[in-house]
Each structure stands twice: as structure tokens, then as C-alpha cells.
Amino acid sequence: MLPENFHNHPSPLNNSPVHSWGTGSPLDSSPNDADPLSLNSFHLPDRSPSPFSLSNQELPNTTPLIRPGLVNNLANDFGLNDQQCSTLHAYVQFGSVKGGIGKAEMLAKLYAMTVNFDLYNHPKIIEDENNVETLRRMLRDLDVRLQTTFAVTASQTKTIRAVVTDLIYDPMRTCYHELAADVFESLRKNAQQYHFHNVFGVPGYEKTLETTIVKQCSSVRNNFRQHLRDGMAASADEFTHKLNKKYLRLGGPKYSLEQLLNKNIILRNYIHENPSSIWAEEEEGDESDTDESLAVVEDGRKKKKRKLKTHGGGKVPKGCDFWGLIDRWFKEQLDEKELGKKMSDPRWKQKIEGFRRLDEAGFKNLASPSNTTTPAQSPALRTGQPVGNGAQLGRGMQALAYIR
Known part of the structure; x- marks a missing residue:
């Protein structure tokens, strides 16, 4: 039996914080009461927030590509x-x-x-x-x-130039005007690695890429020609060492140092026998049929295209620039049955050894770079002509024609 005044005593729940949340006793509360602990008091929004929405965050301080x-x-x-x-x-x-x-x-x-x-x-x-x-x-x-x-990005252009440099310095290369096709094929085979996967398979993109490759090939060839010209006064070993620093990169192809030396000796011998050819530069981008009038150079800036001209100012016929002449020379040599089709053949090694002896005899201990000449003066330097006080040009002194 409960005491008669049981209901008159205040319930302990009356002072409970839980009771203060509702309007009545918690035991009498209905599901519709605004009890924060009730599952029914939670309501989902009608639509979830946009998955693409961003809160206000600090953005990079850079100029946007799109207005x-x-x-x-x-x-x-x-x-x-x-x-x-x-x-x-x-x-x-x-x-x-x-x-x-x-x-x-x-x-x-x-x-x-x-x-x-x-x-x-x-x-x-x-x-x-x-x-x-x-x-x-x-x-x-x-x-x-x-x-x-579509345009090739700056990063992709740097990659193209790196591949061009790798391939042009290949000691087994015998055709320099086909460099662009080889670079294009290399990029296609390594599209994922070189980040060109967005280019291949789309003809319009590939055409733009081809134009950029041609420009870079022309630029690198002209730089290589100038390095060959400016290094004629050094010994073959010293010259090759300097070129290796310029054209061999970390992570690039691993070429035989002996083959690189032999290749440079061949090129130096050709320049020695044909001194005026080193001044026959090609027009940058002349392999392409593009109408663009600007070409990218090594430092990333742009400059006007240069016309093919000889040291005398006349236009060089297509294929008669320095690298066109080199390609023709290699073709003639490789077509000779006595030499063989590969520069690694024994007959080629004998020929290169002969070039090495001529190089050592003709290009050692040349005058300092202060004795310079201009392209227009280079054809006048011939063995047997008087220089200065009646002195005769000695063996190998034609190399003075290559020093600016």
C-alpha cells in the first residue's frame, strides 16, 4: 500500500534536468515532443549539399589563365x-x-x-x-x-627539347634532318611517362606537337653546330668532355664514351676538310610547313626566324646547310661496300683511327681565342697563303676559321 500523501510529495524527477527539457513528465512525453535526445528530433535536410561546393579558403596568389x-x-x-x-x-x-x-x-x-x-x-x-x-x-x-x-605546354616543350638533345647526341646517329620524326616516335612510345597521353590519338593535337618538335630540332641542331665550330681549337678529348657536360643529362640515355669521342672526331674531320660548311646554318623550323614567324630558343624567349644564308649573305639551298651536308656525307660513306653499313664495323674503326691521327696532328696547340675571324673571312684562310709577315699557314691552322 502506498501512503495517502504519496502523490503530494514532489517527485525527484521534478528537479531533474531531463524534466526541464519537456513541458510535462518525461514518462508522459509523446514522440512529437522536442526532446533533443529523441531520434525523432533529428531531421535530415531536403537535399544534401553539393558535392562540388568549396568553403572559403585561401587561394593561390596567381594570375588566372581564364578571365x-x-x-x-x-x-x-x-x-x-x-x-x-x-x-x-x-x-x-x-x-x-x-x-x-x-x-x-x-x-x-x-x-x-x-x-x-x-x-x-x-x-x-x-x-x-x-x-x-x-x-x-x-x-x-x-x-x-x-x-x-590546342597548345603544347611549357613543361611539355622542355621535355621535347630534352628528348631532342638526347637523340642528336647519339653517337650512332647518321641522319640529322630526320631528327624530328625520331623525336615524335619516342614521345609516342613513352606518352604516359612523358605526359603526352592527351595529345596522341587526336590528329589536330598531333599536328601542333609536330610543329613544336620541328622548331626545337632546328634550334638544337643550330646550337650543336655552333658548339662544334667553337670547340675546334681544343683537343678531341677536351672538346668531347665539354660536349658531354652540355648534352648528357642525369636520367638520360647511357652512351659509350668511346663512341662519343669517335663520333666527334668524325664531325671535326669533316669541318676541317670543309671549313666553310660550318657557317651554313639552317632556318629554324624549316622542316615544317607552318606559317608561324616566331621560333622558341633555348632560354624560352622567342625570336624571328633566321633565313638560310652562307657566310657571304646568300641563301643556302635546302639540304645544303651544315647538317644537310653531314647527312649526305654519311650516306655516301655508308653506301661504300668496303666500309660497311655500321660505324661499329672493323673498316669504320680503321677509318676513324685515321681521322684521330689527323685530328691530333692538326688541331693541337692552336692560337688563343683572341685570334678570331668572321664568317666572311673564313674562305680566305687556305694552307700556303701568306699571313702577317710573310708567314705560311701550317698544317691544321685552318681551324682559325672556326674561332669567333
């Missing part, structure tokens, strides 16, 4: 909200950091992101076959337009 007005217009055309528009601006800002993606690729991805936002905002559009087909046509049209605006 903000273009981003705003794109967002307005698709009816995006402010937060989604801010996300597009953030993407452009991050993609514009030095070494980032190219402008054409950024435009394509920006458009795709905008379409994703639009699909998220209007999920029923997926069920509308007409709209889906329209979207597909727009994307196909965008892909065609991007092929005409």
Missing part, C-alpha cells in the same frame, strides 16, 4: 548559384599555378564541371533524351574547336 568574366558568364548561362560559381573560380585559380594545366584543357574541364553542376541542379534533365543528345552534340563541337586552339 573571371568568362567564368561568370558560363555560370550565368547554366543558372549556377553563387557557391558553385565560386567553385569554378577556385578551380581556375588552382589550375593557373605555375606548371599547371594548359588553357585549352582548363576550358574543357571548366565546361565539364559546369555541366555537372547543371545536372546536379536539374536531375530530371538526365531523363530527357532530347537534352542529353543536345549535350552530346555540344561536347562533340567543343572537342572539334579545342583541336584548333
Whole structure:
């Protein structure tokens, strides 16, 4: 039996914090009471937040590749909200950091992101076959337009130049005007490793890549020719050592040092026998049918194309520049049955040894670089002509024609 005044005593729950949350006794509370511990008091929002939304964060301080007005217009055309528009601006800002993606690729991805936002905002559009087909046509049209605006990035250009340098210094190379085709094939085979996977398979992109390769090949060939010319006064060993520092890179191909020395001796011997040929430079990019008037040089700047001219100012016929003459010489030598088709053959080794002896006899202990000459003066230097006080040019003194 309960005491008569049991109900008159205050319940211990009356002073409980739990009781203070509700309007009545916790034992009498209904599921609709606003009890914060009740599962029924939690309500999910009608729609989850956009998975593409970004909170305000500190963005990189860099100049965007795409103007903000273009981003705003794109967002307005698709009816995006402010937060989604801010996300597009953030993407452009991050993609514009030095070494980032190219402008054409950024435009394509920006458009795709905008379409994703639009699909998220209007999920029923997926069920509308007409709209889906329209979207597909727009994307196909965008892909065609991007092929005409595609550009090789600065990072890809550096990779191209590194591959060109690797291949031009190959001691077994005998054809220098086919360098561009070899570089293109090397990039194609190593597209993933060299980050050219976005180029191959798209004819328009490949054509742009080919144009860039041709320019870089011409530039590297002209630099190599100048290095050959300026190093004629040094011994073959010293000359090869300097070239190795310039043309061999860490992580690059591993060439035989002996073969590199032999190849340089062959080139030096040709220059010694044909001193005027070293001044016949090619026009940078002359292998290409491009109409562009600027060529990229080693330091990344641009300069006007140079015309093929001899030391006397006349135009050099195509194929008669220095490397064209070298290619012709190698072809003639390799066609001789006595020598063989490979420079590693015994007859070739004997020929190279003869070149080595001539090099050592004719190019040692030359005058200092202060004794220079100009391209126009080089043909006048011939053995047997008087120089200075009636002195005769000795053996190997034609090398003075190569020193500026």
C-alpha cells in the first residue's frame, strides 16, 4: 500500500534536468515532443549539399589563365548559384599555378564541371533524351574547336627539347634532318611517362606537337653546330668532355664514351676538310610547313626566324646547310661496300683511327681565342697563303676559321 500523501510529495524527477527539457513528465512525453535526445528530433535536410561546393579558403596568389568574366558568364548561362560559381573560380585559380594545366584543357574541364553542376541542379534533365543528345552534340563541337586552339605546354616543350638533345647526341646517329620524326616516335612510345597521353590519338593535337618538335630540332641542331665550330681549337678529348657536360643529362640515355669521342672526331674531320660548311646554318623550323614567324630558343624567349644564308649573305639551298651536308656525307660513306653499313664495323674503326691521327696532328696547340675571324673571312684562310709577315699557314691552322 502506498501512503495517502504519496502523490503530494514532489517527485525527484521534478528537479531533474531531463524534466526541464519537456513541458510535462518525461514518462508522459509523446514522440512529437522536442526532446533533443529523441531520434525523432533529428531531421535530415531536403537535399544534401553539393558535392562540388568549396568553403572559403585561401587561394593561390596567381594570375588566372581564364578571365573571371568568362567564368561568370558560363555560370550565368547554366543558372549556377553563387557557391558553385565560386567553385569554378577556385578551380581556375588552382589550375593557373605555375606548371599547371594548359588553357585549352582548363576550358574543357571548366565546361565539364559546369555541366555537372547543371545536372546536379536539374536531375530530371538526365531523363530527357532530347537534352542529353543536345549535350552530346555540344561536347562533340567543343572537342572539334579545342583541336584548333590546342597548345603544347611549357613543361611539355622542355621535355621535347630534352628528348631532342638526347637523340642528336647519339653517337650512332647518321641522319640529322630526320631528327624530328625520331623525336615524335619516342614521345609516342613513352606518352604516359612523358605526359603526352592527351595529345596522341587526336590528329589536330598531333599536328601542333609536330610543329613544336620541328622548331626545337632546328634550334638544337643550330646550337650543336655552333658548339662544334667553337670547340675546334681544343683537343678531341677536351672538346668531347665539354660536349658531354652540355648534352648528357642525369636520367638520360647511357652512351659509350668511346663512341662519343669517335663520333666527334668524325664531325671535326669533316669541318676541317670543309671549313666553310660550318657557317651554313639552317632556318629554324624549316622542316615544317607552318606559317608561324616566331621560333622558341633555348632560354624560352622567342625570336624571328633566321633565313638560310652562307657566310657571304646568300641563301643556302635546302639540304645544303651544315647538317644537310653531314647527312649526305654519311650516306655516301655508308653506301661504300668496303666500309660497311655500321660505324661499329672493323673498316669504320680503321677509318676513324685515321681521322684521330689527323685530328691530333692538326688541331693541337692552336692560337688563343683572341685570334678570331668572321664568317666572311673564313674562305680566305687556305694552307700556303701568306699571313702577317710573310708567314705560311701550317698544317691544321685552318681551324682559325672556326674561332669567333
